[in-house]
Amino acid sequence: MTEEERLDRRYELQYVAEYSTRYHRRRATFLTNTDTIITLLTIAAGASAFTDLVSGSPGWLAKLGSATVTLLSLAQVILKLGPQGTAHGQWLRQWNSLLTDIVISTNPDDEKILNWLTVKAKIEEECIGELRALALDCEDAASRVMRIPNRQHYFSGLQRLLIHFGTFQQDFPLKPLEHIRKED
Secondary structure, three states: OOHHHHHHHHHHHHHHHHHHHHHHHHHHHHHHHHHHHHHHHHHHHHHHHHHHHHOOOOOHHHHHHHHHHHHHHHHHHHHOHHHHHHHHHHHHHHHHHHHHHHHHOOOOOHHHHHHHHHHHHHHHHHOOOOOHHHHHHHHHHHHHHOOOOOOOEOOOHHHHHOOOOOOOOOOOOEOOHHHHHHHO
């Protein structure tokens, strides 16, 4: 590989590591916070049901609290938000480590590039899927930070609101350059 090819490869890998850290940071935060909120709701519903049961015959509050606890607990078991948040946190650490190594190695040799590609492949084989809209939004943020022009995508308001729940838009057109300058 020539020096120019190595530097191009380094830049490409830095870009991938940059947006991947953003993606996994956002997923880990969302999943962990959602799991915590569901846990707090489960505790509150359980406490209200328990209080109603202790105070005498079970009323509507105990029934509602018991149903809420059951549904929230079922959601936590099925969705596995806590374990998924932990997994994204681990992938975030791996991508951060790779990104740091890339940033401090300003003139890598062929062996260093091969090592980075191997690390990237190992991380990616663990991550079996991603949310397309969130990934593009993270790529857009990485492009802004790395000053890569013409990489900002248009997201509908609904897609932006529900970005952690799935990708609902069919396509993500690039924003015109003059529109991007007005936003920045």
